[in-house]
Amino acid sequence: MQGAILVLSGPSGAGKSTIINHASKDIGDYYFSISTTTRDPREGEKDGVDYYFVTREEFEEGIKAGDFLEYATVHGNYYGTSLKPVKEALEEGKLVIFDIDVQGHRLVRAKMGDYVTSAFITPPTLSELKKRLYTRATDNTSIIERRIENAKEEIKAVKEFDFVIINDKISKASKEFATIANAARLKQSSQELENFVKIWDN
Amino acid sequence: MQGAILVLSGPSGAGKSTIINHASKDIGDYYFSISTTTRDPREGEKDGVDYYFVTREEFEEGIKAGDFLEYATVHGNYYGTSLKPVKEALEEGKLVIFDIDVQGHRLVRAKMGDYVTSAFITPPTLSELKKRLYTRATDNTSIIERRIENAKEEIKAVKEFDFVIINDKISKASKEFATIANAARLKQSSQELENFVKIWDN
Numbered sequence: 570m571q572g573a574i575l576v577l578s579g580p581s582g583a584g585k586s587t588i589i590n591h592a593s594k595d596i597g598d599y600y601f602s603i604s605t606t607t608r609d610p611r612e613g614e615k616d617g618v619d620y621y622f623v624t625r626e627e628f629e630e631g632i633k634a635g636d637f638l639e640y641a642t643v644h645g646n647y648y649g650t651s652l653k654p655v656k657e658a659l660e661e662g663k664l665v666i667f668d669i670d671v672q673g674h675r676l677v678r679a680k681m682g683d684y685v686t687s688a689f690i691t692p693p694t695l696s697e698l699k700k701r702l703y704t705r706a707t708d709n710t711s712i713i714e715r716r717i718e719n720a721k722e723e724i725k726a727v728k729e730f731d732f733v734i735i736n737d738k739i740s741k742a743s744k745e746f747a748t749i750a751n752a753a754r755l756k757q758s759s760q761e762l763e764n765f766v767k768i769w770d771n
Numbered sequence: 772m773q774g775a776i777l778v779l780s781g782p783s784g785a786g787k788s789t790i791i792n793h794a795s796k797d798i799g800d801y802y803f804s805i806s807t808t809t810r811d812p813r814e815g816e817k818d819g820v821d822y823y824f825v826t827r828e829e830f831e832e833g834i835k836a837g838d839f840l841e842y843a844t845v846h847g848n849y850y851g852t853s854l855k856p857v858k859e860a861l862e863e864g865k866l867v868i869f870d871i872d873v874q875g876h877r878l879v880r881a882k883m884g885d886y887v888t889s890a891f892i893t894p895p896t897l898s899e900l901k902k903r904l905y906t907r908a909t910d911n912t913s914i915i916e917r918r919i920e921n922a923k924e925e926i927k928a929v930k931e932f933d934f935v936i937i938n939d940k941i942s943k944a945s946k947e948f949a950t951i952a953n954a955a956r957l958k959q960s961s962q963e964l965e966n967f968v969k970i971w972d973n
Contacts (some may be wrong), residue, residue, distance in 0.1 A: 636801035695971050724971045728882050733967075734961050745957055755947055765935075769897050769926045 571761075572659035574681060575599075575753045576667045576674045576730075579690035580720030582701045583670055584736045586692060591743035600658035602667045605631070608646035621651070639669070639676035649678070657686065664754050671726040676727040678729075683760065686753035688746065689730040693737040695721070772862035773963075777801075777884060777955045778932075779871045781892035783905045786930045786938045788871055790892060793854075793945035798952040801931050802860035804869045807833070810848035823853070839870070852879070857941035861886065873928040885962065888955035890948065891932040895939040898921070914944035 577585055589601070605621040607628050616622045623631075628647045631637055640649030650667065658665045665679060671689075678685050692698040698720055702713045727733055732749050736742040757765075779787055791803070807823040809830050818824045825833075830849045831837055838936060842851025852869065860867045873891075880887050894896040894900040898923055906917045929935055934951050959967075 575828055628797050720826050721971060724968055726970060728961055732954070733958050733964065734957070735967075748950065749957060750951045751950045752934070755951060757934070759930055762930050762935065765937075766929060769923060 571662040572665060573753045573756050574655075574659070574665045574667065574675055574684040574685065574687065575750055576676050576679065576685055577671060577690055578671050578687070578688040578723065578726075578730070579734075580692070580698055580723055581691055581716045582698050582705065582720075583690045584701075584739065584742065585690050587739060588734070588746045590737065590745050591739060593752065594746040595744075595747035596664070597754075599664040599666055599750070600654070602650055602655060602665055604648055604669070605637075605651055606646060608648075616740075634767065638680060639673045641670075641672055644732055648759065659746065664750060666750070667736045671723050674726075683758040684756070685754055686732075686749065687730045688732040688749050689727050690734045690736055690742070690746075691724060691727070692722075693735050697737075716755060773864040774886065775888065775930065775955045775958050776857075776861070776869065776879065776886040777952055778871060778879055778889040779892055780871060780876050780889070780925065780928075780932070781898055782894070782925055783918045783972075784900050785892045785894055786903075786941060786944065789941060790936070790938065791870075793941060794949040796945075797949035798866065799956075801866040801868055802856070803918060803950070804852055804857060804867055806850055806871070807853055808848060808850045810850075813845050822837075839937050840906050841875045841895045843872075843956055847966045848884065854956065866952060868952075873925050873931070875929065876928075878928055885960035886958070888934075888951065888958055889932045889933040890936055890951050891929050892936045892938055892944070892948075893926060893929070895937050899939075909932060914925075 573616040579585055589742065603621060605623055605628065607623060607625045610616065610622050614620065625647065628649065631651070632640065636651055636653065638652045639653055640647060650669065650673070655665055667673070669677070674687055678687070689761050692701060699717060700718055702708070708716070734742050781787055805819065805823060807824060807825055807830065809827045812818065812824050830851065834842065835907070835924045838853055838855065839851040840857055842849060852871065857867050868877070869877070875888055880889070889963065894903060901919060904910070904918055910918070936944050936947050936973065
């Protein structure tokens, strides 16, 4: 497989989607991995765009069949990444971008570490995160509080990532993201390098 | 320290200097680490530009004083990297570029791994390397043969590097190098991240 994987993690409110949108013209062709979930769609969410929405039974069948690259339960719902579209995109030589949590990063790295570059995206401070989540006001207070507690936990895993993008200015953060994405494409899998070394032996 | 280290390794004849020259306008301010050696200057080589030329006694005093980030003997001569200018450049937030061999890469990574991004630069094939070395004709046949044997050994360490640049086209290789250099600047040291996590705890 010729492609590469870029894992993005970071607190809700870090600005991941905005950064990807801003940078998309500078990073060439990529496949944004869509997660599968058993939770109900929220207003405006579309199947196959925001998530693949499936039943609990379908998800559990997928687990048994080994369909998932990574999965977890969060507040009673399953979330996971199907292996098939990721493999297809890698075989087409694409950059596959994941927006997953730090636990998902660990699993993807464990399974496909050869292909993985990772970046943790974070607001500069906790108080800035609070401000953004409250200003955005898409969630109620208890969800915001939970997000903040999650963020404080996730930030502790920052050292597991290849890169950290501190999003204090969207133009700067987007440029940094584009640089990292383009470098990620240059990462070569061990498999390819093995072949390369063999060629040199002749 | 705020800077970053980019280690470049690869066979003599891979095109490292040409690539750095081509890319230099795209990678911002950097400090190119100059090695110290006890070998005699070749025609045209300048002290403080190509190498710092010192006596055997001076070099050995430096070893005892812990002045070297890495050093080795090659064909009876010492080659090493002084720690001081590297530290100064890192403290100024600069990208420090090393052109050292795979053994030097191991030592720099062992001592300053937090700061290190590395790239192995290689011609696409062994026969292409031979062609380049013989065409360049700056060395006699026995030196060329030695370089080729070294290259075959060094290529086996390719998997220890973060990136591999296969220099089949100088414009493409220079662009890839610039992308890697700019990504290297975004690597954060564990120390900085430690402080960052502490701030988040408050």
